[in-house]
Structures are given as C-alpha cells and as structure tokens.
Amino acid sequence: MIQVANTIISEDIIDNEFVCNLTSCKGACCIEGDAGAPVEETxxxxxxxxxxxxxxxxxxxxxxxxxxxxxxxxxxxxxW
Structure with a gap:
C-alpha cells in the first residue's frame, strides 16, 4: 500500500492500467452505474x-x- 496525504492506494496501480474488460463485465458499470464509465475531457x-x-x-x-x-x-x- 502507498499513502498519499490521507489516502491509501493499492500498489496494483503501478502494474495495472485501468481498462474496461468488456468480455468479463459485459458493460456492467455502464449499465448499473449512475451515468456510465467516466470519460476524460481529452x-x-x-x-x-x-x-x-x-x-x-x-x-x-x-x-x-x-x-x-x-x-x-x-x-x-x-x-463526463
């Protein structure tokens, strides 16, 4: 674990980039969430x-x- 100010972050962020795995989730976060997956302005x-x-x-x-x-x-x- 890594501590940044008052936040504890898993070391997994070093090795694992966030990517939707549509094969596994079938869009669950987009369907079950409030507004779908977050999108950066870029x-x-x-x-x-x-x-x-x-x-x-x-x-x-x-x-x-x-x-x-x-x-x-x-x-x-x-x-967004």
Missing amino acids: ELRIMKRIYPEVEPYLTDEGRAAIEAQGVYVKGEDGE
Whole structure:
C-alpha cells in the first residue's frame, strides 16, 4: 500500500492500467452505474470521431439514446 496525504492506494496501480474488460463485465458499470464509465475531457473528441465505427455494434435503443443525448453527457457530478 502507498499513502498519499490521507489516502491509501493499492500498489496494483503501478502494474495495472485501468481498462474496461468488456468480455468479463459485459458493460456492467455502464449499465448499473449512475451515468456510465467516466470519460476524460481529452477523450470527448475521440468519442465523436470513432462513433461511426462503433454505431453498427449498438442496439437500436443505444443508437436512439445517442441521437437524443449526444455521444457523451455531463453528469450531475460534473464528470463526463
């Protein structure tokens, strides 16, 4: 464990980069969470650019939600 100020952090962060494992989770955090996976501001432009490549794999419901809300939304907590 590593202590940074008043926060204890697992040493796993040194070896393990955060990456969604869709094969394992099947999108659980995006479905069960309040607003989906968090997105960095730098990723917003990328999401817009790659949407045409992702769109064929979405459900009709998913495409309709993106058409109504956009490729990304800002949550009540201010996070994308």
